[in-house]
Amino acid sequence: MAGESLAAVEINRDGLLGDRGWALLDDRTGEVYNAKRHPVLMACTASYRQLPSVDEIGHVNVTLPDGSVLSSDSPMLRKRLSELLGRHVGLRRRRPSDTDTVYSRRQPWSSFVGWLTRSDSAFRWAASRPAIAAYLTRASGEFNRKPLPKFARSLQAFFAFYTLPGTFFDVFPVHLLTTSALARMAEINPDAKWDVRRFRPNILLNTAPTDGVTEKAWIHQQVRINNALMAIAAPTIRCAMTTHAQGDLSHDPSVLRTIVRSADKRLGVYAAVVRRGSIATGDAVELLRADREFESASSSA
Numbered sequence: 001m002a003g004e005s006l007a008a009v010e011i012n013r014d015g016l017l018g019d020r021g022w023a024l025l026d027d028r029t030g031e032v033y034n035a036k037r038h039p040v041l042m043a044c045t046a047s048y049r050q051l052p053s054v055d056e057i058g059h060v061n062v063t064l065p066d067g068s069v070l071s072s073d074s075p076m077l078r079k080r081l082s083e084l085l086g087r088h089v090g091l092r093r094r095r096p097s098d099t100d101t102v103y104s105r106r107q108p109w110s111s112f113v114g115w116l117t118r119s120d121s122a123f124r125w126a127a128s129r130p131a132i133a134a135y136l137t138r139a140s141g142e143f144n145r146k147p148l149p150k151f152a153r154s155l156q157a158f159f160a161f162y163t164l165p166g167t168f169f170d171v172f173p174v175h176l177l178t179t180s181a182l183a184r185m186a187e188i189n190p191d192a193k194w195d196v197r198r199f200r201p202n203i204l205l206n207t208a209p210t211d212g213v214t215e216k217a218w219i220h221q222q223v224r225i226n227n228a229l230m231a232i233a234a235p236t237i238r239c240a241m242t243t244h245a246q247g248d249l250s251h252d253p254s255v256l257r258t259i260v261r262s263a264d265k266r267l268g269v270y271a272a273v274v275r276r277g278s279i280a281t282g283d284a285v286e287l288l289r290a291d292r293e294f295e296s297a298s299s300s301a
Contacts, residue, residue: 015173070118228277
């Protein structure tokens with residue numbers, strides 16, 4: 001659902017405390033639903049009744065498009081969300097990673113395709129078969145590209161589970177984006193509204209203007225904010241989420257087209273948490289290499 005701005009937050013191994021503590025699941029298939037395929041969810045918001053803690057993710061209040069507010073422990077919320085999406089769905093709280101049945105894909109092809117990812121050549125052959133190609137396209141928009149990208153064995157988990165077991169994250173628990181990247185995109189496409197809400201980063205970093213996407217050079221380095229330390233793992237590949245309407249932002253396909261043409265579909269970076277800590281708006285940001293530290297004094301969160 002639509003995000004919210006926080007002045008301060010705790011970060012642990014699972015990302016920002018409380019982030020994606022709940023998800024919307026299909027009652028029949030167990031599929032985790034989000035606004036990629038169901039943009040109407042961006043017209044909903046959710047907030048915790050009480051601040052979440054490491055030991056407890058509490059109930060949330062959901063504000064629906066008509067302004068009505070229902071709690072996650074209300075049977076009426078399940079009914080209203082099902083009506084909104086046109087299918088039987090319900091909210092489910094995050095469960096431990098060993099509860100695989102919560103996160104497992106149930107489509108007939110999922111286990112088979114997951115097994116095939118162990119061999120790059122076998123996977124490429126199978127992906128050329130119409131039935132499997134159709135499944136891949138449904139599972140991830142990345143696989144409708146030609147030629148197929150090179151696949152790693154780690155993708156087996158992608159095809160076995162809707163999200164990483166123990167979380168409701170697509171890939172990594174933290175997503176960072178810079179103001180300079182947004183400013184650069186706005187220079188290229190000034191007619192679009194490059195509002196940070198379109199990109200849903202956990203952390204927006206205030207960086208000096210550049211002629212490119214600053215964070216692309218950060219892969220395999222680390223970012224320290226206050227006492228929290230994060231390892232930059234991969235660029236963020238953008239999808240239709242960036243184009244959806246939300247609040248006062250209208251539907252705009254030109255946003256994604258610009259990122260595809262000018263930034264190879266990548267804007268922002270994903271990170272894993274190395275050391276837990278607390279961060280707040282205005283904190284200084286340090287970019288670290290594995291062997292030595294270098295300055296990034298102009299950046300702040």
